[in-house]
Amino acid sequence: MMDAVVFDTLLLALEDWAVPLPGSGPILVLNAEPGPWLMQLPKDQLVCRTSFKPSHDALKAAGLSVLAVDSVNLPDAMLTIVVPPRQRDQARALYARALLAAPEGGYVLASLPNNLGGKTGEKQLAEIAGEAASLSKHKCRAFWTYKVDAVVNHPLAEEWIEQDAIREIEPGLFSRPGLFSWDRVDPGSELLADSVPEQTKGIGADLGGGYGFLSREILTNCPKVERMDLYEAEYRAIACIHETLAPFEGRFTAHWADVLTSLPKSAYDFIVMNPPFHTGRTDNSALGRSFIRAAAQALKPGGTLWLVANRHLPYEAQLAACFKQSEMLEDEAGYKIIRAERPKRQK
Structure with missing residues (x-):
């Protein structure tokens, strides 16, 4: 599980309007972790997905909308929050899936501790999106991009997804x-x-x-x-x-x-x-x-x-x-x- 300060840093990007919070429509959370941080987002807009059973059960118990664990299609979301897993190939594939599923102009937002790859995560997201921005606080980094399909590196994104396969x-x-x-x-x-x-x-x-x-x-x-x-x-x-x-x-x-x-x-x-x-x-x-x-x-x-x-x-x-x-x-x-x-x- 991520430390609370990682999510505090992520929320700063929304509070400062560096990343706009959609007024309607789904807010997609991938590799979602339960916790107080989620309750600071509009509950009726949250759509979560996780493959970890304890998190899945806790999110459902909290009354949140949780996608089926084997769901393939992701909803169109103007904001997708990625909770990056620790392993590099899995994390890169998750960034790629989030970006490819996002509609034009949709934002992808993530956060990591600086000593656990915050700068690397920003660089990886920029590699497939064309560019990324960030802010630092609490020794953590929140980083994000918005989708411009014409500059998305589709071949690299698909390659990262393939590297996550069995x-x-x-x-x-x-x-x-x-x-x-x-x-x-x-x-x-x-x-x-x-x-x-x-x-x-x-x-x-x-x-x-x-x-x-x-x-x-x-x-x-x-x-x-x-x-x-x-x-x-x-x-x-x-x-x-x-x-x-x-x-x-x-x-x-x-x-x-x-x-x-x-x-x-x-x-x-x-x-x-x-x-x-x-x-x-x-x-x-x-x-x-x-x-x-x-x-x-x-x-x-x-x-x-x-x-x-x-x-x-x-x-x-x-x-x-x-x-x-x-x-x-x-x-x-x-x-x-x-x-x-x-x-x-x-x-």
């Missing part, structure tokens, strides 16, 4: 920019996959399934596993999961879901996970601890959790609170592999 990053493994460790297998996940024994059996879940690497390894090497259910909050990963796990049709399901709210109770014989410990750009080890609590509730009484985490992350106390037994199996290259068994039932 691709095969190694034989049989499909990913796309912006996903966790999107262009290479994460060493921690690889270590975890090697630690799950071949005799593992039953129905398993992969929490934060990404593009399907862990589940692929388990379905390949553990013949007694009946099915893997993958839960992933980022919708952009779901199509990658289906491509990666296509050879295992009938032995997996993929769910666009918030792990913290959507898991069935006492359903799984085992769970594997490499839990996230960032919220956007901010470290948040509490998120990993929440994953552990959710896993304990989703496991059967005799179930097992297999977990990989960076060595420094403080998960042991949470594991002790949620499981009757836990053991660190590996401590290698900055990662720890932990097996926890027999979840405690929370009163």
